[in-house]
Amino acid sequence: MRKVILWASVSLDGYYEGPGGDISWHQVSPQLHAYFNEEIATHSAFLEGRRTHQLMTEFWPTADEDPANAGPVAEFAEIWRRITKIVYSRTLTAADAPWADRLERRVDVGAVAALKAQPGGDMTVGGADLAATFLELGLVDEVRLFVVPVLLGAGRLLFAPTGRAENLRLVENRTFDGGVVMLRHEVVRETSVG
Structure with missing residues (x-):
């Protein structure tokens, strides 16, 4: 079964x-971008909200046509x-x-469940609003956060207060050049017995 992975930098x-x-x-960094490429190349779909989709289409369709974007950036353009x-x-x-x-x-929910049941690679959900909806509906299986060592002090929170708890289990962490830390968590689903 394919997973839905919430993938975001914070x-x-x-x-x-x-x-x-x-x-x-x-x-x-080039190291982090190479990781993105390696992981996302195995995915089958991007599930995007309007803002994320528009942001991605401003750059990625032709990013590899610019010689300045050689290497991992050009590779990701093809993947995207x-x-x-x-x-x-x-x-x-x-x-x-x-x-x-x-x-x-x-x-x-039914349509996303049908997508998850299809064969193929995992799916990435992107965009704060869409991610919140997917979380609320119990459709996220994994959360991959790339924590950037900066304090912004203002902006838009990835996880706005919802008044409900989500249980996560850390399954991997990794540090990249520049101090970015990837935290990979599985969403823990409560199972009823009996």
């Missing part, structure tokens, strides 16, 4: 974006283009999302 104080949507503080992109948006049309393989108006 500041040490938990912000997904700085003020005004700033992500210039992300530190993606070939992986299925399912975009969740109530406002986008197909014309607004030319790289979307499928446009969904809402997250349907």
Whole structure:
């Protein structure tokens, strides 16, 4: 069964974006980018919200055409283009999302469960709002956070307060050049006995 993996970079104080949507503080060394490429190349789909999809389509479709983007960046452009992109948006049309393989108006638990049951690689969910919805609906199987050694002090939290607890189990941690730490957690599902 394919997993849904929430994959995100966060500041040490938990912000997904700085003020005004700033992500210039992300530190993606060649070592970290090579890790991204190796892992994501095995994935079967990007599950993206509108903002994340639009941000990705501003750069990745032609990133490898620029000689300045040689190496892991150019490699990721090819990976990004070939992986299925399912975009969740109530406002986008197909014309607004030319790289979307499928446009969904809402997250349907049954449809995502059917996706998870298909053969193939895991799926990455991206975007704070979409990730929150997937978490709330119990659709996230794993959380991979890339903690950047910076304190932003303001911006948009990845995990907004929800009033409910999620149990996670640490299954891997790894440090990359520049001090970025990857924390990989499995979501612990309560199972009833009897």
